Amino acid sequence: MALLANRFSSALRTTGRSYPALSKLPAAGQRSFSASSRWQLHTKEMNDEILASLKVNQSRLMEDIHYTCQWGMGKKWGARSTETGMSRLALSDADKEARDWFMRTTEALGCNTTVDAMGNIFAVRPGIRSDKPPTFVGSHLDTQPTGGRYDGILGVTAGVELLKVLADNWVETEYPVGVVNWTNEEGARFPLSMVSSGVWAGSIPLETAHNLREIHPGTATMASELARIGYLGKTPASYESMPMGAHFELHIEQGPLLEMANKKVGIVQGVQAYKWFTITVKGRDTHTGTTDLKSRADALLTASKMILHSHRLATTNSALASTGILNLKPGSTNTVPGEVTFSLDIRAPKDSTVQRMAAQIKSDFPKIAAGQDVMNCNENCITGLPCEVSITEDFDSPATTFHPDCIAAVHQAAHSALGSNSHNLIMDMVSGAGHDSVYTSKRCPTSMIFVPCREGISHNPAEFCKDEDCALGAQVLLQSVLRFDRMRDERRVTWKQEPYTL
Amino acid sequence: MALLANRFSSALRTTGRSYPALSKLPAAGQRSFSASSRWQLHTKEMNDEILASLKVNQSRLMEDIHYTCQWGMGKKWGARSTETGMSRLALSDADKEARDWFMRTTEALGCNTTVDAMGNIFAVRPGIRSDKPPTFVGSHLDTQPTGGRYDGILGVTAGVELLKVLADNWVETEYPVGVVNWTNEEGARFPLSMVSSGVWAGSIPLETAHNLREIHPGTATMASELARIGYLGKTPASYESMPMGAHFELHIEQGPLLEMANKKVGIVQGVQAYKWFTITVKGRDTHTGTTDLKSRADALLTASKMILHSHRLATTNSALASTGILNLKPGSTNTVPGEVTFSLDIRAPKDSTVQRMAAQIKSDFPKIAAGQDVMNCNENCITGLPCEVSITEDFDSPATTFHPDCIAAVHQAAHSALGSNSHNLIMDMVSGAGHDSVYTSKRCPTSMIFVPCREGISHNPAEFCKDEDCALGAQVLLQSVLRFDRMRDERRVTWKQEPYTL
Incomplete structure (x- = not known):
């Protein structure tokens, strides 16, 4: 003072x-x-x-x-x-x-x-x-x-x-x-x-x-x-x-x-802008030693392809895609997981980019689950039995513009x-x-x-x-x-x- | 009787x-x-x-x-x-x-x-x-x-x-x-x-x-x-x-x-024959919204590539590869996971096949962690920061031949x-x-x-x-x-x- x-x-x-x-x-x-x-100092009386x-x-x-x-x-x-x-x-x-x-x-x-x-x-x-x-x-x-x-x-x-x-x-x-x-x-x-x-x-x-x-x-x-x-x-x-x-x-x-x-x-x-999704992949619990690759519905292998694919979509869209949570069942070294649930967080400065990526995910993930080759994800892979996938949108935050x-x-x-x-x-x-x-x-x-x-x-x-x-x-x-x-x-x-x- | x-x-x-x-x-x-x-019926006195x-x-x-x-x-x-x-x-x-x-x-x-x-x-x-x-x-x-x-x-x-x-x-x-x-x-x-x-x-x-x-x-x-x-x-x-x-x-x-x-x-x-491994990938926890793809050391994306790669190796070796357990840290939708641990179970009728696959994994996983392109795993991907990987062999069961x-x-x-x-x-x-x-x-x-x-x-x-x-x-x-x-x-x-x- x-x-x-x-x-x-x-x-x-x-x-x-x-x-x-x-x-x-x-x-x-x-x-x-x-x-x-x-004594009080008033803001409106202050100069720069x-x-x-x-x-x-x-x-x-x-x-x-x-x-x-x-x-x-x-x-x-x-x-x-x-x-x-x-x-x-x-x-x-x-x-x-x-x-x-x-x-x-x-x-x-x-x-x-x-x-x-x-x-x-x-x-x-x-x-x-x-x-x-x-x-x-x-x-x-x-x-x-x-x-x-x-x-x-x-x-x-x-x-x-x-x-x-x-x-x-x-x-x-x-x-x-x-x-x-x-x-x-x-x-x-x-x-x-x-x-x-x-x-x-x-x-x-x-x-x-x-x-x-x-x-x-x-x-x-x-x-x-x-x-x-x-x-x-x-x-x-x-x-x-x-x-x-x-x-x-x-x-x-x-x-x-x-x-x-x-x-x-x-x-x-x-x-x-960003959207959060929960993805659930359902396959079939089977024994890792006795189930040949063709006879598996491997929920984790499928989820791995999806996570990689989401990254590839982010790359081509100049956006972000991230998975921060992944849980699987039943969780045993010698059991192929029958169910995997993971989070997916996609972001981009423009709403339209996030919407386009969300549409691509909703279109591509079921194809990946069904065993189709999307962006070469099946290269050198054996196609197993189909998995099911469900995609839930948990959160949608459109792009925000701050006040001028x-x-x-x-x-x-x-x-x-x-x-x-x-x-x-x-x-x-x-x-x-x-x-x-x-x-x-x-x-x-x-x-x-x-x-x-x-x-x-x-x-x-x-x-x-x-x-x-x-x-x-x-x-x-x-x-x-x-x-x-x-x-x-x-x-x-x-x-x-x-x-x-x- | x-x-x-x-x-x-x-x-x-x-x-x-x-x-x-x-x-x-x-x-x-x-x-x-x-x-x-x-009355006793003796096996050695029984005919076919x-x-x-x-x-x-x-x-x-x-x-x-x-x-x-x-x-x-x-x-x-x-x-x-x-x-x-x-x-x-x-x-x-x-x-x-x-x-x-x-x-x-x-x-x-x-x-x-x-x-x-x-x-x-x-x-x-x-x-x-x-x-x-x-x-x-x-x-x-x-x-x-x-x-x-x-x-x-x-x-x-x-x-x-x-x-x-x-x-x-x-x-x-x-x-x-x-x-x-x-x-x-x-x-x-x-x-x-x-x-x-x-x-x-x-x-x-x-x-x-x-x-x-x-x-x-x-x-x-x-x-x-x-x-x-x-x-x-x-x-x-x-x-x-x-x-x-x-x-x-x-x-x-x-x-x-x-x-x-x-x-x-x-x-x-x-x-x-089979071998069980525990694989730990260490990257860096970072915010999903603020970290561009180049600046990430994404342990889960890396683990996903490894899981897919192990499947590709199994395919080319006519063997099996499976991941039944996967845990990650810290586990939050908007945090890129800094650490992922997963099990890997590889099997084949011959010891030599399992040994060859184990050698390929020990050679390829560190390359994938470092961001190198192994079997096109990086196609359409952005290379981020390197992760570290450690591979522990938990269990080795050589091929068993039963008694004639x-x-x-x-x-x-x-x-x-x-x-x-x-x-x-x-x-x-x-x-x-x-x-x-x-x-x-x-x-x-x-x-x-x-x-x-x-x-x-x-x-x-x-x-x-x-x-x-x-x-x-x-x-x-x-x-x-x-x-x-x-x-x-x-x-x-x-x-x-x-x-x-x-």
Whole structure:
């Protein structure tokens, strides 16, 4: 504050308004104020230079990241205490600890917290126009079973750091600013990704979400676990009960493109389209030693051809195809498997590409099961007895295009944060992964900020983002929110809470 | 007995010898004998006609099969009460019940029972030369987790039926006749097939076998389960403690060859060679949406290529290759698997073929893991990052050749049982599956009898062998044992208890 007061005295003003929420702020050692009169720095009175001087505290951010990673610590990959992965499944005891920290910390920073019926936690710091929907930043604190310390966690802790910077500098925003922790984004424990932002957006029925059963051991549901850890809130999980003025999400890229191109910030234009399928191949259990190749209906050999074929289709379509789960029955070395079930995840930037691939799969897999030669999959093979295949589409996420105003705010923020060489360090890109921002974008202006992670590795204990890249991302996030706040005021735009077309 | 006394009076004789074991026989309603003097029919005094007139009782055999299948009943596949599969894992409570039945029944038929340190149960009916090793028939009462009612069970119950026929007809054999139930033949619960005949033969150390850990849930060992169900016998599990004069095994073919060729009896010349491997492919867990195909080390795509390649090698080598188990990590729809482990079972009639295939696999799999194109596996694929592969040979079973004298006895028995058209109904064949006879053949003359099973299906609840085929097999088994008993006497051959070369 002392620094700001010196450098930007023109921006300082006395205000007689009372901010009950801000009065909860812990007394910063070097400052004291009377109860009735405070120095407040208003976003709409800041020029670009003042805005840019508001900076996140890198070491404090990293401390928050690693401090919260004590809950659900995973596999060690390096010598340092912070070099472990994470295994913080949604609504586990570890997740509860992280949530409690988030509630405690944001409340201490002057936020009002709300927990909705999906356990989503909204921490809102008041602004001048507190009747308007807050500008939110958000991500998730849950992880994959063998995840890392950055996926989701960076976005939430950067939001907390943003609140700390605003508090430290007594910044008063025109609109409220919120940080949201979305529940079960990963879909790793309860098998539906981004389910809670999906309910908020009205895209997934609450009942469907509440009834989701955990994958292992399969007894608890989302509703029972929300109740168990005390996060089954009374507020309806809905964009109507908790409207958002915007949603910004900082995230590691989870891919290698930024690193390979030597870029620092990805300005995310949207999210690629994807579909998830469950494929079941039924053949016949038979003895491996006594059944000649012609007399087999080998469900695993057939599934192997399908997995290879899906990769070939992805190659020819410039798309992605992946199988992450495969189970077979009965599971004995000397029994040819009679049943194989596997997941198939196909993605491409354009909806039309995903639709074309889905059609090819629906056409080709039954042919492969029947023993036909598709793209030479039967070369040097003996055709056995036919298998049956069933294909179920579990999830369809059309391509998402983010909001131009949010993208513009992130652009400005990135240039501000990166300085003179910024043009060489910024990359416009499309997200390969789904994020909660996919659902928020249906109900409010949304965009995302990517920072590079080592070798593009994610969903892996060794997932790693450099401290300076975490801080840079948080800085861009902070600047985006402040610039968007100013933009909202300048334009007096009220974005509709209905799905909009760009 | 009345029938026999009329038709073959020349074969009947009075004996003053006392057979304590036979005195345990339940009094057959229509017969009574003084304690000191009995009619006994001696095998060496029977001509071919008399021998052939000794017949198994088909309905009694089927009753034993289905009665014992009450313990460990599996999946229903048909409308009748007997149309279910079996799930009787070795040393389970259900297996204990079946074992108790076997002990009870064979003892009631005048046998002395011995349980060895592997829980193998030897039921021996005395003969005239009770100082000599018995002629055994044997198989196993354990099943696959999704097995059927005939694999193993037919061989043991046919042995019991054989004892009943001998008892009913007061047949006295020259050499003792035994029935053996081998423990954990399937290797489905404790992952080593034919482990207990292997210990008996001196091929597998007792300690290795005792320490085998069950696959699910993985806490019990063979030793702990043997003790728990009361079948940890004091007799050493060894061919030295329990020598065998011969070992005959009746089994369903578990393949389609007999049925396809319209044959009724397979005279098994030996068992094909096989090797079991565990293959581990290590790649890298990465996000399915954000990792382009070039940047992936996809362990499952690589494993799929290997499984397909092993099938192609089997095709070109006229051999078999099968994968029955596959596990992957971490197992999430949107994570490319970083680790896949799968089993590989390769088989061929000749050792040299199996060795050639093993060498090709050891040479080709690392190339496939490294991203090289082997037999066009990379056609239309994008080469990703290299994976690592490790190949462990778990089990090696060289080709087995059965004993010509045993094979000759089975030939005679089959011709006798099948009558005038026998030449059209018999097939010399090699077993595709391993059996306990592989190990017994290392220590005593051995051969096997196959009967057809429907569509060759085995290791499947719907495994099915017609009643008349079960009975025909049991009849050939009975005749083989009796003919071999006569052969032993005629030749006064004492087969060595050491491994022999044919």
